[in-house]
Amino acid sequence: MNDDDRDGRVRLDKWLWAARFYKTRSLAAEDIGKGRIEVNGQPAKASRELREGDLITIRHPQQPRTVSVKGLSAVRGPAPAAQRLYEETAESLARRAQIAEQRRFGSEPAQTIEQGRPTKRDRRRLADWERWSASADAVRRERGQR
Template identity: 70%
Template sequence: MTTTKTEPERVRLDKWLWAARFFKTRALSAEAIDKGRVNVNGQAAKASREPRVGDTVEFRQGNDLRTVVVRGLSSVRGPAPVAQQLYEETPESVARRLASAEQRRLAPEPALSQTQGRPTKRDRRTLKDWGNRWSASLDDGDAN
């Protein structure tokens, strides 16, 4: 008799986050959980917690705070279309993520805020000459 493997009944939270393709490795998902960046149903979670269908998982992915509802369980990392069936992102989370992306798009380029780059060879020589100058405060013998 052959058994067909369907959805697992129990799967660890770190493994589910990895299988749903939120984190590139399982170690990264476990690290995020250990640092307290993942909440399940409003409570801090442990890596060994077993998510259930209908649970709300909130976590930070890069700069974005994402909130998803568990729609399926899997301990196997499959293709992206299959992984997207494991969860449903809340409308508030989608709106927050899009607003954050738009804000980053409209923000000025950080490199433009720097007025000077590396000093040129001429600038370095000038700075070196300033370092060799004597200080009047050191030559004053009146300090004693």
């Protein structure tokens, strides 16, 4: 336990790292710098000191979350200990479940591709087309080939 913990305050980037929202503090600080993290509805800086009861909004592209700070720690521990540092709000849980359901029932990106990869036959036609010359085309016409 260091001075930050005893004082009841921890830097935001350290807490996000200790609560296992980010793999490194620098990744947490980068997202904070991009404005993806808000504390109590206001944009935050990495050096912002958290207190218990603060509401943090994390806007990950795939999993947006809103959590309430339940404990403070500047030390990264095991996952069960990290989960005790916060509590996710009911609205956040419902929104994440809705996003997961939309992803599950959404359209498959591969189905939007109309042509896809060329077949072997298509590749041969492309290769023939690239080697086209007037004389080769005349020979093909004489033979009845396309």
